[in-house]
Amino acid sequence: MQSMILSFFLITFVVAIYGLVHSLLAGRKAKEVAAVWLGSKFKWYRLGYNVFAAISLLPVLALAITLPDTVLYTVSSPWNGLMILLQLAGAGISLFGARQTGLWHLAGLAQLRENGAPLAEHRLVTDGLYRYVRHPIYTGAILFLWAAPQMTWNGLALRLSLTLYFIIGGMVEEKRLVAEYGDAYRAYRLRTPMLIPGMKKPV
Structure with missing residues (x-):
């Protein structure tokens, strides 16, 4: 039991470090400093950030897989099929949300054509999925995470x-x-609302 508790807090701690680093790198100040240092090469910043975010997430996932774990529940057939459909819906929500605000821009590819202007202004998107929640990309990601047909102790922590x-x-x-x-x-x-459609009191 102690090893399970240790696994839970270790995963939580590592994700917190991951989130802190990536939030700092995504911040305006970090981008302004990078723009000065990189000059014309700043156009690669967003793409590099995304690559770094993906690669640095791998050790977090590896930790969740390798630490002592136990299955909390498994959704049996046919309901597991419904859970998978919910996961696909979550992925679709995130994808369409990203597409509305500029999928290529979020990926860091549009900046390569725009010469990487760090403070370029973009239209405030309030229609489509953004009419229902302010962060549909996060809403879809959360739905994808929690609709998994099997839940483990480490998976819960993650x-x-x-x-x-x-x-x-x-x-x-x-x-x-x-x-x-x-x-x-x-x-x-x-x-x-911030994440959940129909909330009477937006966060």
Whole structure:
């Protein structure tokens, strides 16, 4: 039992470090410093950030796989098929949310054509999926995580940690959006829930 508790807190701690590093690198100050250091090569920053985020996530996943673990529940057939469909729906929500705000821009590929302008302004998106939640990419990701047909102890720690990371990341991101769009984003935030459609009191 002690090893299971240790696994839980170790995974949570590593995800917290992961989230902190990536939040700092995604911040405006880090981008401004990188723009000065990299000059014309700053156009590679977003793509490099995404590659680094993906690679650095691998040790986190490896930790969850290799540490002592136990199965908490397994959804049996035919309900496991429904869970998989929910996961596909979550992936689709994230993909379409990213597409609305500029999939190639989020991937870091559009910047290669735009010469990597670090502070380029983009339209505030409030239609489509963004009409229902402010962060559909995170909403889809959370749905994908929690709709898994099997849950293990380490998987629970990983999902709780990543969900908290998405929530905190969304809050940090909104500070930047308020600074960029001002009253337009404040009004949007008041009328639109953060992650769960239909919430009466948006976060």
